[in-house]
Amino acid sequence: MSLFRDNIEKMKGYVPGEQPQEGDYVKLNTNENPFPPSPKVLAAVKAAAGSSLRLYPDPMATRVREKVAEVLGTRPERVLVGNGSDELLGVIVRAFAGSGEKVVFPYPTYLLYKTLVDVQEAEVVEVDFDEGFSLPEDIIVKGARITFLCNPNSPSGTMVWPDEAARLARQIDGVLAIDEAYVDFADANCLSLVEDNPNVIILRTLSKSYSLAGLRLGFCIAQEGLIEGLIKVKDSYNVDRLSMAAAVAALDDQKHLRENVDRIKGIRGYLSESLREMGFFVYPSQANFVFARCKDAATAGEIYEQLKRQRILVRHINYRGLEDCVRISVGTREEIDTMLGALSEVLCETGKSAGK
Amino acid sequence: MSLFRDNIEKMKGYVPGEQPQEGDYVKLNTNENPFPPSPKVLAAVKAAAGSSLRLYPDPMATRVREKVAEVLGTRPERVLVGNGSDELLGVIVRAFAGSGEKVVFPYPTYLLYKTLVDVQEAEVVEVDFDEGFSLPEDIIVKGARITFLCNPNSPSGTMVWPDEAARLARQIDGVLAIDEAYVDFADANCLSLVEDNPNVIILRTLSKSYSLAGLRLGFCIAQEGLIEGLIKVKDSYNVDRLSMAAAVAALDDQKHLRENVDRIKGIRGYLSESLREMGFFVYPSQANFVFARCKDAATAGEIYEQLKRQRILVRHINYRGLEDCVRISVGTREEIDTMLGALSEVLCETGKSAGK
Numbered sequence: 001m002s003l004f005r006d007n008i009e010k011m012k013g014y015v016p017g018e019q020p021q022e023g024d025y026v027k028l029n030t031n032e033n034p035f036p037p038s039p040k041v042l043a044a045v046k047a048a049a050g051s052s053l054r055l056y057p058d059p060m061a062t063r064v065r066e067k068v069a070e071v072l073g074t075r076p077e078r079v080l081v082g083n084g085s086d087e088l089l090g091v092i093v094r095a096f097a098g099s100g101e102k103v104v105f106p107y108p109t110y111l112l113y114k115t116l117v118d119v120q121e122a123e124v125v126e127v128d129f130d131e132g133f134s135l136p137e138d139i140i141v142k143g144a145r146i147t148f149l150c151n152p153n154s155p156s157g158t159m160v161w162p163d164e165a166a167r168l169a170r171q172i173d174g175v176l177a178i179d180e181a182y183v184d185f186a187d188a189n190c191l192s193l194v195e196d197n198p199n200v201i202i203l204r205t206l207s208k209s210y211s212l213a214g215l216r217l218g219f220c221i222a223q224e225g226l227i228e229g230l231i232k233v234k235d236s237y238n239v240d241r242l243s244m245a246a247a248v249a250a251l252d253d254q255k256h257l258r259e260n261v262d263r264i265k266g267i268r269g270y271l272s273e274s275l276r277e278m279g280f281f282v283y284p285s286q287a288n289f290v291f292a293r294c295k296d297a298a299t300a301g302e303i304y305e306q307l308k309r310q311r312i313l314v315r316h317i318n319y320r321g322l323e324d325c326v327r328i329s330v331g332t333r334e335e336i337d338t339m340l341g342a343l344s345e346v347l348c349e350t351g352k353s354a355g356k
Numbered sequence: 357m358s359l360f361r362d363n364i365e366k367m368k369g370y371v372p373g374e375q376p377q378e379g380d381y382v383k384l385n386t387n388e389n390p391f392p393p394s395p396k397v398l399a400a401v402k403a404a405a406g407s408s409l410r411l412y413p414d415p416m417a418t419r420v421r422e423k424v425a426e427v428l429g430t431r432p433e434r435v436l437v438g439n440g441s442d443e444l445l446g447v448i449v450r451a452f453a454g455s456g457e458k459v460v461f462p463y464p465t466y467l468l469y470k471t472l473v474d475v476q477e478a479e480v481v482e483v484d485f486d487e488g489f490s491l492p493e494d495i496i497v498k499g500a501r502i503t504f505l506c507n508p509n510s511p512s513g514t515m516v517w518p519d520e521a522a523r524l525a526r527q528i529d530g531v532l533a534i535d536e537a538y539v540d541f542a543d544a545n546c547l548s549l550v551e552d553n554p555n556v557i558i559l560r561t562l563s564k565s566y567s568l569a570g571l572r573l574g575f576c577i578a579q580e581g582l583i584e585g586l587i588k589v590k591d592s593y594n595v596d597r598l599s600m601a602a603a604v605a606a607l608d609d610q611k612h613l614r615e616n617v618d619r620i621k622g623i624r625g626y627l628s629e630s631l632r633e634m635g636f637f638v639y640p641s642q643a644n645f646v647f648a649r650c651k652d653a654a655t656a657g658e659i660y661e662q663l664k665r666q667r668i669l670v671r672h673i674n675y676r677g678l679e680d681c682v683r684i685s686v687g688t689r690e691e692i693d694t695m696l697g698a699l700s701e702v703l704c705e706t707g708k709s710a711g712k
Contacts, residue, residue, distance in 0.1 A: 003452060003501075003530060003531050003554075003555060003582070003585075004451055004452060004585045005451065005452060005453070005454045005501075006454075007454075008450075008451050008452075008585055008588060008589060009585070011588060012588070013587055013588030013589075014588075014592055016412070016415050016592040016593065017412075019411075019412050019413075019414060019415060021414050021418065027411070030412055032410055032411050032412060033410050034410070035410070036406075036407035036409075036410055037407070037409055037410060041405075041409070042405045042406065042409075045401065045402075045405040045598065046401075046402045046405050049398045049401040049402050049405070050392075050398065051392035051393070051567075052570060053392075053393055053397070053398075053567070053568055053569075053570040053571055053602075054388055054389050054390070054391070054392055054393060054567040054568065054569060054570065055375075055383070055388050055569055055570050056372070056373075056375050056386055056388060056563075056569045056570060057375075057569075057570050057572070058375055058377050059372050059375060062377065063377075083439050083443075083572075083591070083594065083596075084591065084593060084594075086591045086592065086593065087439075087591055087594075090591060094364075094475055094476075095360055095361065095364050096359060096360060096361060096364075097361070098361045098362075098363075098455065098477060099454065099455040099477070112592070115588075119450055119588075119589055120450075121454060121455070145359075145361075174359060175359050198359075199359060207412075211407075211409070211410040212409055212410065213409075213410060213411055213412045213413075213593075214408060214409040214410065214411050214412060214413050214596060214597035214598075215409055215596050215597070215598070216413070216439075216593060216594070216595075216596040226359070229359075229360045229364060229365070231369055232364060232367060232368070232369035232370075232471075232475075233364060233369075233475055235439070235440065235442045235443055235446060236370055236372040236442065236468070237372065237440060237442065237569075237572060238439065238440075238443075238572075239572075240439075240570060240571050240572040240596070240598075240599060241570035241571070242401065242570075242571070242596075242598045242599070243596060243598070246409075
């Protein structure tokens with residue numbers, strides 16, 4: 001008999017995107033930001049790299065909470081900081097969903113939700129998105145303890161607008177966890193829902209818009225009652241001193257954030273248009289990546305393989321019904337031009353067009 | 357009805373030791389190392405604080421695994437790295453103990469085990485240590501999925517020797533997780549048990565002997581089959597780039613470690629002897645703290661309070677049956693002399709002696 005629980009024995013782990021640690025890749029596969037973080041972040045890390053590392057960090061990351069509250073116009077007591085928003089997603093599952101209880105999310109979305117629910121031995125309820133990635137009626141599942149909404153969604157890059165999310169929050173029984181990892185690239189966000197909805201949790205991260213995926217710093221915002229319960233479930237010392245120092249500096253430099261986001265949105269427009277001109281159907285993106293549909297699954301697979309051979313990484317996730325799609329992160333203008341050049345060669349060589 | 361699971365609603369969270377973020381304390385309450393980390397660690401952090409922070413870290417922390425394997429004489433595939441060993445303790449609970457299943461540990465020990473088992477809604481089985489903190493026979497519980505052994509133990513500082521731990525590993529049904537957070541200060545360790553026991557997991561941390569509590573870096577060592585299962589349960593990107601760089605540098609500087617540990621052991625001897633001379637009963641310590649028994653609970657409480665008023669923090673944990681004990685971390689020789697001076701005043705002023 002295995003020492004592991006049956007559900008762990010049976011499950012497949014979450015498979016992160018390729019993260020080559022060596023070599024020079026044009027890396028457009030895991031939605032990292034192509035621009036460096038604020039210089040103030042690097043200075044803050046260097047200043048924090050002293051003998052105080054021998055001491056435990058502040059368990060509540062108070063300075064980060066305060067800075068988040070200041071930047072987002074909320075109260076520190078409504079903020080909880082985590083080792084990446086991934087950690088907080090796990091904390092949320094453990095806090096609200098017991099063994100066998102329902103956790104709902106649309107399909108396709110961020111694959112980690114399913115992994116976390118499987119680990120918890122709770123019940124995964126996946127509800128297919130409607131055409132164009134709008135929310136289906138049956139996303140409202142009676143007795144569900146948690147409903148996850150990645151918004152903007154990955155891999156589609158599409159957005160459920162705040163009024164619709166607010167309606168969902170009022171209609172469901174349990175918690176609505178809105179994962180806003182990509183929201184700084186979008187035209188709206190759901191933060192204001194926290195005020196009127198005691199069941200809403202908003203998740204944010206410094207990984208994308210703040211160019212700090214390597215740091216692992218996320219946070220969530222919810223009413224005080226929810227935050228207090230989540231504190232019981234998180235690891236006490238979940239965020240280290242260097243990450244805290246970096247996070248405070250990053251959040252403090254809103255000018256850097258705005259300029260970074262503006263550049264990404266500009267290149268996103270260029271990338272989307274270029275792909276459309278090549279015959280792809282491109283979903284309107286509110287994130288730092290685009291989701292593009294080509295003729296068929298074989299073409300999508302070939303695009304991935306051929307680009308990889310030229311050390312350009314994009315994502316071909318093979319979601320059911322979306323096997324003909326590739327997800328491409330917004331890189332620098334130079335990286336995108338390199339990718340587009342290689343892509344047009346792939347399509348030309350194989351005598352294929354991108355379009356249907 | 358609460359949105360939280362019943363077990364979360366009912367439980368009290370883990371309460372970490374006081375971590376004052378401001379002010380100048382003689383901090384002898386959470387077993388931090390009084391000496392700074394290796395200068396090579398600080399240099400490595402500064403070197404890593406660059407634009408590569410925009411990229412996700414290596415999900416498997418390969419360079420840390422390799423360095424651990426090299427230093428401890430094992431294989432990288434037998435090592436798993438976590439955001440502090442606390443994270444790995446949580447991963448172990450989720451991997452092996454389902455709802456209602458038994459998790460065993462002696463009492464008193466590291467309080468976090470109980471919190472993690474409560475979050476999991478598994479069954480806590482606490483078995484009192486024998487006199488002198490040796491293992492009782494009834495630590496062997498039929499059907500237990502996990503047995504935790506903090507070794508050296510906190511708060512007692514005492515040690516279960518490897519041959520006894522090996523016997524326990526063979527006699528129990530489930531996993532034996534040996535938490536060796538303090539083991540670099542001890543005269544033995546249980547690492548060799550991994551070779552012959554497919555159910556043993558050894559946990560280590562850089563928080564104590566490497567002076568890096570502020571960093572959050574722990575790891576565990578077990579046979580490949582266990583490590584592969586645990587990988588499914590951990591967060592993908594659980595360790596950040598700065599911590600990895602620091603960890604590799606710390607592990608690489610074994611000379612710094614040895615010198616640091618030797619100094620701590622020297623001061624530990626001095627602290628133990630001084631307390632005995634003042635009338636305390638002091639358990640023989642294999643860790644970087646000492647556990648000292650005085651006349652009664654009131655005296656122990658007063659020691660804690662009076663020292664705190666002088667900005668000296670020690671721990672009065674109030675364990676059942678050990679309310680008359682205080683736990684004092686080994687500080688610098690100067691810190692210990694300051695504490696001893698204040699302590700003798702407390703005992704003198706109150707007209708009390710420490711002894712029974």
